[in-house]
Amino acid sequence: xxxxxxxxxxxxxxxxxxxxxxxxxxxxxxxxxxxxxxxxxxxxxxxxxxxxxxxxxxxxxxxxxxxxxxxxxxxxxxxxxxxxxxxxxxxxxxxxxxxxxxxxxxxxxxxxxxxxxxxxxxxxxxxxxxxxxxxxxxxxxxxxxxxxxxxxxxxxxxxxxxxxxxxxxxxxxxxxxxxxxxxxxxxxxxxxxxxxxxxxxxxxxxxxxxxxxxxxxxxxxxxxxxxxxxxxxxxxxxxxxxxxxxxxxxxxxxxxxxxxxx
Amino acid sequence: xxxxxxxxxxxxxxxxxxxxxxxxxxxxxxxxxxxxxxxxxxxxxxxxxxxxxxxxxxxxxxxxxxxxxxxxxxxxxxxxxxxxxxxxxxxxxxxxxxxxxxxxxxxxxxxxxxxxxxxxxxxxxxxxxxxxxxxxxxxxxxxxxxxxxxxxxxxxxxxxxxxxxxxxxxxxxxxxxxxxxxxxxxxxxxxxxxxxxxxxxxxxxxxxxxxxxxxxxxxxxxxxxxxxxxxxxxxxxxxxxxxxxxxxxxxxxxxxxxxxxxxxxxxxxxxxxxxxxxxxxxxxxxxxxxxxxxxxxxxxxxxxxxxxxxxxxxxxxxxxxxxxxxxxxxxxxxxxxxxxxxxxxxxxxxxxxxxxxxxxxxxxxxxxxxxxxxxxxxxxxxxxxxxxxxxxxxxxxxxxxxxxxxxxxxxxxxxxxxxxxxx
Ligand SMILES: Nc1ncnc2c1ncn2[C@@H]1O[C@H](COP(=O)(O)OP(=O)(O)OP(=O)(O)O)[C@@H](O)[C@H]1O
Ligand SMILES: [Mg+2]
Numbered sequence: 207x208x209x210x211x212x213x214x215x216x217x218x219x220x221x222x223x224x225x226x227x228x229x230x231x232x233x234x235x236x237x238x239x240x241x242x243x244x245x246x247x248x249x250x251x252x253x254x255x256x257x258x259x260x261x262x263x264x265x266x267x268x269x270x271x272x273x274x275x276x277x278x279x280x281x282x283x284x285x286x287x288x289x290x291x292x293x294x295x296x297x298x299x300x301x302x303x304x305x306x307x308x309x310x311x312x313x314x315x316x317x318x319x320x321x322x323x324x325x326x327x328x329x330x331x332x333x334x335x336x337x338x339x340x341x342x343x344x345x346x347x348x349x350x351x352x353x354x355x356x357x358x359x360x361x362x363x364x365x366x367x368x369x370x371x372x373x374x375x376x377x378x379x380x381x382x383x384x385x386x387x388x389x390x391x392x393x394x395x396x397x398x399x400x401x402x403x404x405x406x407x408x409x410x411x412x413x414x415x416x417x418x419x420x421x422x423x424x425x426x427x428x429x430x431x432x433x434x435x436x437x438x439x440x441x442x443x444x445x446x447x448x449x450x451x452x453x454x455x456x457x458x459x460x461x462x463x464x465x466x467x468x
Numbered sequence: 469x470x471x472x473x474x475x476x477x478x479x480x481x482x483x484x485x486x487x488x489x490x491x492x493x494x495x496x497x498x499x500x501x502x503x504x505x506x507x508x509x510x511x512x513x514x515x516x517x518x519x520x521x522x523x524x525x526x527x528x529x530x531x532x533x534x535x536x537x538x539x540x541x542x543x544x545x546x547x548x549x550x551x552x553x554x555x556x557x558x559x560x561x562x563x564x565x566x567x568x569x570x571x572x573x574x575x576x577x578x579x580x581x582x583x584x585x586x587x588x589x590x591x592x593x594x595x596x597x598x599x600x601x602x603x604x605x606x607x608x609x610x611x612x613x614x615x616x617x618x619x620x621x622x623x624x625x626x627x628x629x630x631x632x633x634x635x636x637x638x639x640x641x642x643x644x645x646x647x648x649x650x651x652x653x654x655x656x657x658x659x660x661x662x663x664x665x666x667x668x669x670x671x672x673x674x675x676x677x678x679x680x681x682x683x684x685x686x687x688x689x690x691x692x693x694x695x696x697x698x699x700x701x702x703x704x705x706x707x708x709x710x711x712x713x714x715x716x717x718x719x720x721x722x723x724x725x726x727x728x729x730x731x732x733x734x735x736x737x738x739x740x741x742x743x744x745x746x747x748x749x750x751x752x753x754x755x756x757x758x759x760x761x762x763x764x765x766x767x768x769x770x771x772x773x774x775x776x777x778x779x780x781x782x783x784x785x786x787x788x789x790x791x792x793x794x795x796x797x798x799x800x801x802x803x804x805x806x807x808x809x810x811x812x813x814x815x816x817x818x819x820x821x822x823x824x825x826x827x828x829x830x831x832x833x834x835x836x837x838x839x840x841x842x843x844x845x846x847x848x849x850x851x852x853x854x855x856x857x858x859x860x861x862x863x864x865x866x867x868x869x870x871x872x873x874x875x876x877x878x879x880x881x882x883x884x885x886x887x888x889x890x891x
Contacts, residue, residue: 262644280646288644295638299503300694309634313645318627345692365645 207439208236209429213276215240215369215400216261220270223253223260229423230256233270236428238417243391243401245415245431247408249444252422254404255291258371262288274369284313287367289375292355297347303357304342307332310364325364332360335390337383351378359387370394370401377406388414411435480717486611487603487670487709487728493618494667494676495683495705496625497659499698502684503636507677508563509548509657512570513664514676516547518577521598522584529589533613537665544661547573574673601672601725603713614666621659625698632656633694670709671725679705682732689743708732762867763797763805765836768814769866770794771825772833776886785822837886840866842877845884 214237223231230253238244246254259265261272263279275282287310310332311325321329333339336356341349349357359375370391376384391401395416405411411418411431418434420426420443427439501510517540524539525531547569554565581596594602625632634642635652643649660680667679687700712728741748770791775784788802797805806823809815814829825833843862847853869877 259640262640264640264643283644283646286644288641290638290640294640296505299637300688300692300697301633301637302692305694306637309638309641312630312634312647315630317631320630361641 207427207429207434208425209433211237211239213240214238214273215275216402217273217276218257218261218270219273221257221260221272222268222270223256223265224268225256225265229268231260232424234421234425235270236419236425238400238402238419238428240400241395241398242416243388243395243403243414244417244419245403245405245411246419246421247405247411247443248421248426252443254421255373257421258288258373258402258404261371262286285368287362287365287370289358289362289370289372291373292351292358292377297349297354299346301346302343303333303338303346303349303353303360304329306346306357307360307364310361313365328366329360329364332363333357335363336360336387352380352383355379356383356387363390368399370399372402373404374406375403384410408440480713482608482611483603483606483717483724484710484713486606486614487713487724488706489611489615489618490663490667490670491679491683491705491709491728492702493621494663494679495701496622496698497656497663498680499684499687499694499701500625500632500636500656501660502681502688503694504656507681507685508566509551510660510664510680511677512547512551512566512573513544513661514668514673514680515570515577516573517544517661517665517668518598518673519543519573519580520577521595522577522580525584525595526580526589529591531591531595533610533669537613537617540665540668541661543573544665545658548657548661597672598668599673600723601668601670601675603670603724603728604716606669610669614669617662617666621663624655624659628652628655629695671728675725675729678729678732682729682736683708686732686736686739689739689746704732704735708735758867760805760808763801764809764812764814765832765867766795766797767791767802767805767809768825768829768833769836769840770833771815771823772830772837775825775830775833785818785824787821788823834886836866839869839874841884841886842874842881843869845881846877849881 216238218234218236221231221234222229234257246257248254256265260267261274261279272279274286279286304326307329308321308325311321311328315321315325330339330342333342336359338353338356338360341353341357346354346357355375355378359372362370362372362375375387379387391403395401403414405414412435415431417429418431419428420434420439422443422445426443427434498510501507520539520541520543521536522539523543524536527539528535550569551562551565554560554568555562560568584595594605597605631642631647631652634647635649635656639649642652664676664680668676671679683701683705684697686704687697690700691697708728708731711731713724715727716722716724739747742750744750771786773794774786774790778784788799788806791797791802792799806815809829810817814826814832815823816826818824840862843865844855844858847858847861848855
């Protein structure tokens with residue numbers, strides 16, 4: 207099930223990515239509309255991070271192209287925010303939480319220019335949005351894994367973009383905070399912004415996302431979540447990955463998703 | 469006697485100034501090398517410079533630094549590119565790639581040096597000084613050249629401070645906001661090579677890596693802020709350069725470079741011992757303080773139990789042996805604890821043998837006993853641990869429970885009665 211949209215915000219056409227001649231993404235081809243929260247899901251090693259990196263021009267693309275806002279990335283960079291997987295950086299780096307969030311403002315600064323007072327205000331505000339204002343001056347290695355993740359989300363918010371590409375932003379974040387941040391993201395989409403989130407929890411997916419992309423090295427499905435969250439498509443995506451699948455099929459057998467476990 | 473006035477001789481000033489400029493630029497650039505986990509690269513570059521210097525000398529027949537520096541720069545940079553290329557295009561890891569490049573380049577350098585020495589070219593003597601540094605032979609011209617290079621380096625780091633910071637912390641993100649990360653990396657490695665090329669004049673090939681990395685590694689212990697870290701690294705390297713260069717003049721048979729590195733190492737060792745939070749001394753002091761606190765609280769608690777079991781509280785005077793009957797404490801330890809408690813006003817000495825708790829001491833003793841009981845109850849009632857297993861645990865935990873935790877425990881357990889534990 208691959209639903210294409212008119213006037214897409216994101217258009218990915220026949221995208222192929224290889225690492226050392228090993229293909230990781232095969233002819234990925236989908237479009238996403240504006241003003242939605244979209245989830246990208248698939249098992250470990252499915253190429254989700256690679257897909258996001260390819261969209262951000264961080265890995266060389268074998269064939270095909272990506273268009274954001276109907277243009278090449280370099281024309282619209284200022285409107286796009288990227289949240290890497292938390293593990294991709296060294297958290298022993300000498301910086302405070304506020305320093306990291308301030309990095310979200312660097313795109314708006316010229317060479318030589320230092321962050322201004324207004325940038326600090328924005329950064330503080332974004333820390334507040336993820337409930338981390340009390341930790342602004344804390345050295346980042348002294349934050350818990352979930353708190354570090356929240357700092358990354360705050361940095362992304364500080365970019366004040368129109369399109370957010372987030373690689374597992376909720377990994378290690380507690381339920382209360384996760385729910386609060388999803389609320390925040392939903393608010394942002396109602397202002398016309400678009401959010402793409404790599405996510406692992408099938409249970410919460412239906413509550414969080416309007417649109418779902420299922421993939422496993424190739425594209426399995428892309429469409430409104432109600433139409434994509436089917437037993438067959440999930441089986442096709444996770445096939446063989448027994449643990450998750452059995453849980454999911456059990457879940458789907460009940461045919462309704464509990465909001466949240468207490 | 470040393471002749472201190474020699475330090476004010478203009479030639480000596482040149483040497484001190486030259487060493488200072490080189491150390492400062494090396495440590496500034498080295499901070500980023502260190503943070504990008506490329507410390508070993510410094511070593512490869514330092515060794516790879518030798519063939520460049522020899523080649524430049526063969527081609528130009530002069531030891532003028534204006535000719536030698538480009539040669540050194542070329543092979544130094546080539547070595548960085550080679551290490552990157554090897555790690556990128558093969559399965560060889562960075563450390564292995566570095567040792568391969570290092571030995572090939574250095575071997576070539578030594579071979580060229582031998583060729584030059586046997587070629588009978590005039591004025592070749594002294595070229596091997598690059599191996600060990602030749603700070604003492606710096607001329608005013610050298611100092612001018614290196615001074616300008618050093619200023620350029622520092623200006624470049626200052627100008628691209630936020631770009632280099634982001635590059636070092638999160639390269640993908642830097643690229644995602646449009647930074648030309650490849651260009652920045654090239655620039656940073658170019659600056660590193662330049663810093664090494666100049667620094668080698670002071671300390672030589674072998675010790676260069678420590679001039680580059682040691683100040684940053686030491687500074688990291690003192691701060692969690694990048695700009696402060698750079699500042700401390702500069703401070704440490706300046707002090708080392710000045711002391712190192714001066715010492716070598718006061719005791720003239722001493723080489724300059726090794727002295728600079730000696731002082732740097734001393735700073736590093738002192739840091740590992742005395743640094744805040746991570747230093748050995750601070751950890752040791754903290755441990756001692758904890759032990760002292762535990763000792764005192766245990767004595768107070770035991771006193772409190774004894775007081776509770778004495779029917780007539782007006783006669784609650786005890787001998788030290790009463791305490792020892794309850795708790796096995798060595799006499800020296802007990803005396804130390806009692807003395808401290810007397811000076812803190814928790815215990816009073818009645819006469820030669822007898823001691824009693826003051827009002828405050830009674831309060832403290834009761835507090836500790838209360839915490840002990842709370843924790844025992846928490847373990848037995850909430851975690852369902854057998855009552856005869858909980859005492860030892862409570863013995864430690866009673867000393868660490870904070871007032872907030874106490875309050876939370878009281879909320880779930882109520883305000884339980886304290887059971888005096890008297891043998
Ligand atoms: N730099 C790399 N070099 C070589 N292979 C890579 C590299 N990065 C990823 N791969 C491979 O590409 C495949 C897809 O990886 P990717 O990180 O995109 O998966 P993912 O869906 O994000 O997984 P996860 O859920 O674990 O984050 C994996 O098989 C992985 O081994
Ligand atoms: Mg991933």
